[in-house]
Amino acid sequence: MKTRxxxxxxxxxxxxxxxxxxxxxxxxxxLVEVKAxxxxxxxxxxxxxxxxxxxxxxxxxxxxxGIVREVGAGVTSLKPGDHVIPLYTPExxxxxxxxxxxxxxxxxxxxxxGKGLMPDGTSRFHCDADPxxxxxxxxxxxxxxxxPEIALAKVREDAPxxxxxxxxxxxxxxxxxxxxxxxxxxxxxxAVFGLGGIGxxxxxxxxxxxxxxxxxxxxxxxxxxxxxxxxxxxxxxPDEVGRDKVVQAIVDLTGGGADFSFECIGNTQVMRQxxxxxxxxxxxxxxxxxxxxxxxxxxxxxxxxTGRVWKGTAFGGARGRTDVPKIVDWYMEGKIxxxxxxxxxxPLDKINDAFDLMHEGKSIRSVVVY
Ligand code: NAD
Ligand code: AHE
Ligand code: ZN
Numbered sequence: 081m082k083t084r085x086x087x088x089x090x091x092x093x094x095x096x097x098x099x100x101x102x103x104x105x106x107x108x109x110x111l112v113e114v115k116a117x118x119x120x121x122x123x124x125x126x127x128x129x130x131x132x133x134x135x136x137x138x139x140x141x142x143x144x145x146g147i148v149r150e151v152g153a154g155v156t157s158l159k160p161g162d163h164v165i166p167l168y169t170p171e172x173x174x175x176x177x178x179x180x181x182x183x184x185x186x187x188x189x190x191x192x193x194g195k196g197l198m199p200d201g202t203s204r205f206h207c208d209a210d211p212x213x214x215x216x217x218x219x220x221x222x223x224x225x226x227x228p229e230i231a232l233a234k235v236r237e238d239a240p241x242x243x244x245x246x247x248x249x250x251x252x253x254x255x256x257x258x259x260x261x262x263x264x265x266x267x268x269x270x271a272v273f274g275l276g277g278i279g280x281x282x283x284x285x286x287x288x289x290x291x292x293x294x295x296x297x298x299x300x301x302x303x304x305x306x307x308x309x310x311x312x313x314x315x316x317x318p319d320e321v322g323r324d325k326v327v328q329a330i331v332d333l334t335g336g337g338a339d340f341s342f343e344c345i346g347n348t349q350v351m352r353q354x355x356x357x358x359x360x361x362x363x364x365x366x367x368x369x370x371x372x373x374x375x376x377x378x379x380x381x382x383x384x385x386t387g388r389v390w391k392g393t394a395f396g397g398a399r400g401r402t403d404v405p406k407i408v409d410w411y412m413e414g415k416i417x418x419x420x421x422x423x424x425x426x427p428l429d430k431i432n433d434a435f436d437l438m439h440e441g442k443s444i445r446s447v448v449v450y
Contacts, residue, residue, distance in 0.1 A: 085205070085222035086431045087212060088138045091129030094432045095221065100207040105152035105226050109198065112164060112227060115241035117220035118143035119434035119446045120249050120277060122370055123213045125346065126215065127435070130372030134347045135196045137211040139205060142168045144220030145235070145245040163237045165248045165408070167400035168193075168216035170231035182422075184260075184399045189228055193217040199228055220248070222430065223450050233404035236412065242425060242449050243418045246277075247407050248444060249395070251418060253368060254281020254344070255407070257398015258289060262340045262366050266290030271330050272312070273354050275303040276343035277445045278368055280310045280421055282342045287311030288416070295330055295338070308419065330357035337444040341365045348375050355379055361387035368393055422447050 083102045105111045120143050126134040148162040157364035160163065160190030172178055172188035189199045197203055198320065203214040204226040205219070219225045235244065258264045272284045275298040286294045287310070290419045296303070296312040304315050305429045314333055321329050331337050337359030343351045346369030355365040356379065367377075377390075384390065398404065424437055425444040435447035 081224070083222050083224035084428060085139050087137055087207065088127050088140050091127065091136060091280060095127075095140070097429050098207060099188040100415045101210060101309055101426070102222070102226065103204045105150055105155075106198070106200060107153040108155060108229055109152040109226050110148055110155060110158055110232055111150040112166065112225055112232070113149050114144045114146040114220050114223055114225055114244040114450060116447055116449045117141045118144055118246045118248065118250060118277075119438065119448065121248070121346070121438065124435055125436060132373040133194050134211050137207070137428050138215045139219035139222045139225070140215045142166070142216040142217060142218040142219030142340070143245055143249040144356060145241040145248065148232075149224070151229075156339055158232060158234060163235050163239070164232040165235055165244065165404050166218040166220060166225070166227050167231045167233055167404070168249070169395040169398070170217065170228065171399045171401040174228045178399075179307030180282050181232050184395060186229060186230070189217065198226065200201045201354055202210065211370050213281050217225070220245075221428070221448070223428070230401070233401045235405050235408045239408050239412055242447050244408050244411060245413065245447060246418055246422065246445055247404055250277040251281050251416065252398045252404060252407055253393070253396040254278045255285035255416065256398040256403070257342055257368055257393045258282055258285030261391060261393035262342070262364055262446075264289050264291055264340050265291050269293040269295070269298065269334040270339040271295045271354065273297045273341065273343045273350050274369065275300070275307045275312070276344065277421065279342070279344035280306060280444060282425055283307060283310040283312050283345060284370070284416060293331060293334060293376060294381055297326060301403070302441065305442065310417070327353050327357045334359070336360065337363050339363055343367050343369045345369045346371050348377050350375050355388055355390055356383055362388070362389075364389040364391060366391050366393055409442075421445050425449050
């Protein structure tokens with residue numbers, strides 16, 4: 081069959097809307113009609129050419145929601161009509177990592193996923209007989225896409241696609257980083273670097289678990305009003321206090337350092353600040369931001385010797401098939417706010433506007449509605 085899709089032909093070039101061929105689902109696979117997709121900073125990161133795994137041509141997008149239209153042989157947990165959220169971190173429940181219960185980084189299909197291919201080593205997308213690569217196993221910038229069964233979370237049918245698509249990455253990453261990865265405790269002091277689509281969800285996660293001071297750090301002063309709404313108690317603009325004084329400002333505000341910090345930008349200099357603003361003896365810094373090819377982090381080992389901890393998180397440590405349906409419930413029960421973070425919606429043919437709005441600092445999340 082055919083599908084409309086926004087194709088990334090090469091690094092740095094705008095996406096173009098094409099009608100391309102999509103094969104039906106093979107064994108263990110599912111055809112999904114994507115109803116809505118968010119545009120995450122990571123989509124831009126890969127499009128920019130900074131992603132060592134970036135391959136072109138590809139159909140980007142990994143923050144979607146939609147409806148199952150067809151299932152391949154052997155699929156037992158999903159049927160046509162089910163509402164689903166694609167998972168770039170699948171949950172096979174059988175690999176060593178899934179069985180360990182120590183990490184969400186399921187290994188069942190990671191190797192082929194990183195090469196832009198389905199688990200059998202081929203692509204379901206073609207344009208003029210040439211393969212077009214999948215992205216993060218999701219490719220939600222296509223109206224129809226194919227995913228392995230283990231990479232789909234089944235969700236309730238009364239939840240609006242144009243809001244819950246954001247649970248496919250940003251919401252779960254931010255809130256999950258607080259709850260699953262850091263395990264922030266009530267009364268903790270928290271510092272959040274970068275108040276975009278991820279950082280604002282870290283704020284609301286920190287407020288949910290009862291953090292005390294929740295300090296937001298961003299270069300964009302226009303983020304303050306939204307950040308306060310999502311739980312920020314104090315704001316630091318590095319351009320106002322001086323970029324080399326941010327760490328001291330946080331240490332002063334918290335009486336010794338943050339119990340937890342989160343880097344939600346992808347800037348390795350800021351990652352260092354996020355570690356060094358943590359409390360001596362126990363402060364933990366969680367890296368969420370994704371840095372470009374070849375970039376490295378550094379600090380004095382003394383920072384770790386004296387008890388600070390550096391960690392990272394992917395998809396907020398969430399086990400997608402288990403946790404994502406629960407987060408959809410939280411949204412439907414009014415426990416978390418998604419609506420205010422979706423600042424822009426657009427049809428697929430305006431998808432490049434979403435990247436422009438991101439760069440201009442005007443959007444939190446743009447959502448493409450098919
Ligand atoms: P975004 O563009 O919406 O937000 C980034 C924010 O950082 C903006 O508010 C911007 O003003 C601010 N900023 C930029 N440079 C800054 C600096 N030097 N100091 C302070 N603030 C600065 O991006 P997003 O969608 O929130 O994504 C944030 C990062 O998280 C990206 O690197 C993205 O790739 C990554 N990410 C990681 C995961 C994961 O699972 N680990 C999941 C989703 C996104
Ligand atoms: N491909 C990059 C790494 C990109 C990356 O870290 N991705 C995050 C999700 S970002 C979502 O917006 C992730 O989950 N990583 C774990 C994984 O297995 O990919 C690179 O550096 O090669
Ligand atoms: Zn993302």
